[in-house]
Amino acid sequence: MNAQARREVVTKNAQGDVEKKVETIDYRSSAGQGAEIRNVQVVHQSHPKENLNTSGGVLSNAAASVASTLESAKDAITKN
Numbered sequence: 507m508n509a510q511a512r513r514e515v516v517t518k519n520a521q522g523d524v525e526k527k528v529e530t531i532d533y534r535s536s537a538g539q540g541a542e543i544r545n546v547q548v549v550h551q552s553h554p555k556e557n558l559n560t561s562g563g564v565l566s567n568a569a570a571s572v573a574s575t576l577e578s579a580k581d582a583i584t585k586n
């Protein structure tokens with residue numbers, strides 16, 4: 507990344523959480539295409555420290571989603 511192309515701005519959003527906005531350059535290229543260069547803005551949002559201790563709901567939902575996906579894949583394989 508070109509360090510001279512970066513600009514960082516730290517602000518607070520409407521909820522009072524800290525956001526860091528970074529203006530930088532995105533370099534992309536696809537097979538058979540020329541390079542595409544464009545200015546982009548990336549927003550990093552911090553999470554308040556009081557939300558670090560969760561009841562495991564996020565992990566529980568993720569595990570249930572994985573189990574459902576695996577079950578669907580198993581059903582699809584056994585039906586064929």
